[in-house]
Amino acid sequence: MGKKRIGLLGCGAMGTRIARAIDSGEVDGVLERVHDAEPEKARALAGSLARRPTVVENHHLLSSGPGVDLVVEAASQDAVRSAALSVIQNRKDMVVMSVGALLDEPVYEVLADACAQFGRTIYLPSGAVAGLDALRAVRGELESVTLTTTKHPRSLAGAPGLAGSGIDLGGAGGPTTVFEGDAAAAVRSFPANVNVAALLALAGAGAAATSVRIVADPAAERNSHRIDARGRFGEIAVEVRNVPDPGNPRTSRLAILSAIATLRGVCSGGGSVRVGT
Numbered sequence: 001m002g003k004k005r006i007g008l009l010g011c012g013a014m015g016t017r018i019a020r021a022i023d024s025g026e027v028d029g030v031l032e033r034v035h036d037a038e039p040e041k042a043r044a045l046a047g048s049l050a051r052r053p054t055v056v057e058n059h060h061l062l063s064s065g066p067g068v069d070l071v072v073e074a075a076s077q078d079a080v081r082s083a084a085l086s087v088i089q090n091r092k093d094m095v096v097m098s099v100g101a102l103l104d105e106p107v108y109e110v111l112a113d114a115c116a117q118f119g120r121t122i123y124l125p126s127g128a129v130a131g132l133d134a135l136r137a138v139r140g141e142l143e144s145v146t147l148t149t150t151k152h153p154r155s156l157a158g159a160p161g162l163a164g165s166g167i168d169l170g171g172a173g174g175p176t177t178v179f180e181g182d183a184a185a186a187v188r189s190f191p192a193n194v195n196v197a198a199l200l201a202l203a204g205a206g207a208a209a210t211s212v213r214i215v216a217d218p219a220a221e222r223n224s225h226r227i228d229a230r231g232r233f234g235e236i237a238v239e240v241r242n243v244p245d246p247g248n249p250r251t252s253r254l255a256i257l258s259a260i261a262t263l264r265g266v267c268s269g270g271g272s273v274r275v276g277t
């Protein structure tokens with residue numbers, strides 16, 4: 001079997017790093033097409049690569065026809081809502097990073113049904129968090145799952161949930177809890193920040209049973225996520241302290257590395273030793 005041919009939706013901080021990982025051979029695939037709502041970003045990225053992909057004008061062209069096997073979304077929840085179904089209907093697999101979109105039940109159900117109907121797979125990398133393997137394993141025994149996310153206020157800037165909170169994005173004041181609620185509400189209020197909440201809900205106990213607390217801390221130099229889960233299996237406590245990506249402080253370096261690791265696995269085919277659940 002030849003190398004997997006990849007279409008990339010979103011050419012921002014994460015998309016750029018993914019494209020470079022494919023271009024350098026770190027991922028054993030070929031980047032065939034790229035698209036971004038801001039076409040100059042897609043053109044600049046394509047022009048910076050050794051093997052130039054085609055810049056396509058809309059997301060339909062990313063997955064249409066036989067030239068692409070897999071589409072990687074690194075754009076936004078809106079992009080998932082408008083593009084994912086056509087990717088699956090075009091009989092391509094998909095890697096989705098804006099996982100928050102899938103906490104909308106109708107969206108999830110339509111995509112899950114389409115995957116079953118067309119025999120395709122949507123991959124959701126572990127992103128900015130660790131421990132999803134264990135949560136998946138114990139999902140039938142979970143009694144509670146709590147996520148506490150702590151970020152510098154500037155990493156939360158622009159979130160609808162911050163509007164009117166009076167939080168100083170410049171960093172004055174002490175740590176402040178800016179959100180407490182379930183994962184579905186967290187994803188609506190902080191759509192670009194808590195994909196982790198969506199991943200925990202999908203891997204574990206569901207959105208309504210996953211509690212989320214978001215803390216804006218001017219002293220925080222890392223984006224940290226602490227997961228506390230308990231149930232008949234015992235207890236799980238996991239904390240990751242992520243370095244923000246210089247290209248987009250809302251995105252953690254680990255999330256980008258996780259996307260690349262997933263792609264490496266998807267592109268590697270069989271004939272290998274696989275570690276982890």
Ligand SMILES: NC(=O)c1ccc[n+]([C@@H]2O[C@H](COP(=O)([O-])OP(=O)(O)OC[C@H]3O[C@@H](n4cnc5c(N)ncnc54)[C@H](O)[C@@H]3O)[C@@H](O)[C@H]2O)c1
Binds near residue numbers: 252
């Ligand atoms: N799963 C995780 O753990 C995790 C972690 C970090 C980021 N993310 C998500 O990954 C996505 C990409 O992150 P990033 O840091 O690269 O963001 P970014 O803002 O740096 O780049 C996003 C790019 O996508 C483009 N875009 C947005 N909506 C689009 C649409 N509908 N169609 C076409 N292009 C569109 C933008 O123009 C931009 O160039 C975000 O949605 C982010 O929330 C997920």
